[in-house]
Amino acid sequence: xxxxxxxxxxxxxxxxxxxxxxxxxxxxxxxxxxxxxxxxxxxxxxxxxxxxxxxxxxxxxxxxxxxxxxxxxxxxxxxxxxxxxxxxxxxxxxxxxxxxxxxxxxxxxxxxxxxxxxxxxxxxxxxxxxxxxxxxxxxxxxxxxxxxxxxxxxxxxxxxxxxxxxxxxxx
Numbered sequence: 001x002x003x004x005x006x007x008x009x010x011x012x013x014x015x016x017x018x019x020x021x022x023x024x025x026x027x028x029x030x031x032x033x034x035x036x037x038x039x040x041x042x043x044x045x046x047x048x049x050x051x052x053x054x055x056x057x058x059x060x061x062x063x064x065x066x067x068x069x070x071x072x073x074x075x076x077x078x079x080x081x082x083x084x085x086x087x088x089x090x091x092x093x094x095x096x097x098x099x100x101x102x103x104x105x106x107x108x109x110x111x112x113x114x115x116x117x118x119x120x121x122x123x124x125x126x127x128x129x130x131x132x133x134x135x136x137x138x139x140x141x142x143x144x145x146x147x148x149x150x151x152x153x154x155x156x157x158x159x160x161x162x163x164x165x166x167x168x169x170x171x
Contacts, residue, residue: 002098009095013088015078018071021057023096024115025050027159029079030093031125034151036083039132043080049115049124050075056113097162101169118163125156 003020010019028049032042050072057066078084103116115121129152 002095002102006092006095006099009091013078016071016074018067019075020099021067022050022053022071022075023092023099024121025053025075026079026089026092026096027121027155028115028124028128029084030089030159031128031152031155032080033083033089034129034155038080038083042128042131045128045131046080047076049127052113053115056115060114093159094162097159101163118160121163122156122160125159129153129156 006020006023007017010017025046028046032038032046054067054072058064079089100116100118100121113120115124
């Protein structure tokens with residue numbers, strides 16, 4: 001059902017089916033938007049992560065292009081360049097979590113570089129959260145900053161709790 005549900009949601013929003021393969025990028029996008037803004041260093045880091053994911057998918061498919069550059073541009077315009085509706089993003093995240101859990105359980109450790117692996121996804125979320133300091137802590141001096149905002153931390157924890165719940169439901 002997870003793939004069918006995600007596919008139906010894509011169709012409902014007139015988005016290409018290739019976005020199925022970008023499902024694990026959505027929690028990273030959600031972390032990026034946690035503070036309500038999209039900063040250039042975060043966006044650059046996210047594009048680097050997406051490009052690596054795209055290359056990994058192609059390698060896993062024997063060199064076949066799974067997600068095109070135009071798909072990534074549309075993904076950027078839909079979810080990154082401007083803040084998506086939080087309810088719509090949440091709906092995508094819920095279905096993406098199901099999809100990722102079922103994919104990871106089916107593939108085992110073969111996709112070690114894929115964002116469909118929860119450990120890779122976790123590190124990518126942390127990278128985005130830590131890219132721009134949340135705020136300076138003047139009591140500690142200029143060298144220290146709170147690297148991850150409370151809302152980003154909450155979303156990361158929530159995403160991985162949901163992913164673990166989905167895995168347990170599959171077993």
